[in-house]
Amino acid sequence: MESKEAKPKVKKGLWKPEEDLILKTYVETHGEGNWSTVSKKSGLMRGGKSCRLRxxxxxxxxxxxxxxSQEEEDMIIRMHKLLGNRWSLIAGRLPGRTDNEVKNYWNTHLNKRLPSGKRKGTDSNPDQDDNNTKENKSKRLRALGDSQPTGNTSPIGSTEELEGKNQEKEERSAVSDVWAQQDAQSMMNYYIESPMVPDNNATFVFDDEPFLAYWDSFVLFESVGCGGDW
DNA sequence: AAGGTGTACAACCGCCGATGT
DNA sequence: AACATCGGCGGTTGTACACCT
Incomplete structure (x- = not known):
């Protein structure tokens, strides 16, 4: 059944400069947020999501x-080594860069440079494909964010998963290992010295969930709260 | 010069969590 | 408590352009 009020047609495709101008003017006037109403009030026939993204x-x-820049590129690769496809977190370390841009840059420039890089799959590493399926994504992210080192909330639970995890570890370590390792060491040193680290978190295992779980929130905190280099 | 192919990047889609009602 | 809406995220697709034959 069609709705009685004619559904306003949502425009798709590339944004025109005029549309950009309208959106920019509108947001600068009214502020961000309420994206669903932006299209109506601004006259843009775009979906709220599209406006927000633009x-x-x-x-x-x-x-x-x-x-x-070379520095940004290095940072992306290092962060990806640590975090996987957590583009928003990675972008948080790169002032002025967005997750979409980082993601695109990875997929087009960096991914193929790596030994295990493949062209069309957006996931750089085969080892991470499983973890990034739609079914697993949410669970994984939640577990990474919430899990405690000794908890049972890790997404890695079954034997098969453990085996997969070990394989993942091996394959991951084969990628960009030179400075990834250097960087992991320096990150851990920094991290361990941080007063935020609880005492009961003494056993760090880099490349393993416990470390990542804390690392994740750390990065999040850093990206939001501080802008400084480290 | 023309058509085919590859590349880079912009944008959309589906899912999920948070929040409001 | 249940449902609806919104915003955010990562994966994927679409398209314009460059390059090659």
Whole structure:
């Protein structure tokens, strides 16, 4: 059954400069948020999500456009080594860069450089494919965020999963290991010295869930709270 | 010069958690 | 408590452009 009020047609596809201008003006006037109403009130025939994405990725102030610097590139690779496809977290370490941009950059530039890189699959490493299926994604992220080192909430539970995890570890360590290892060491040193680390978290296992679980929230905190280098 | 193929990047989709009612 | 809505995230697709034959 069609709705009685004619559904406003949602426009799709590339944004035109005029649309950008409308959106930018609207957001600068009314502020961010309520994206679902933006399209109506601004006259843009775009979905709220589309508006939000456009603003977030391209129109927001302080967005950095253009090629990645060597430093940024290094950071992406290191962070990806540690975090996997957690683009928003990675982007949080790169001022002016968005998760979408980081993701695209990884998929087009960095992914194929790595030994295990493959072209079309957006997941760089075969070892991470399983963990990034739609079914597993949410569980994994939640577990990484919430799990305690000794808890049973890890997404890795069954024997098969453990085996897969071990394999993942091996394969992952084969990628970009030179500075990934250097960096992991320096990150851990930094981290261990941090007053935020609880005493009962003494056993760190890099590349394993316990470390990642804490690391994750640490990165999140860092990206939100501090802008400094480390 | 024209058509085919590959690449880079913008945008959309589906899912999920948080929040409001 | 249940449902609806919104915002955020990562995966995937679409498209314009560059390059090759």
């Amino acid at each position: 603003w977030k990725n391209y129109l927001r102030p302080n967005i950095k456009r253009g090629g990645m």
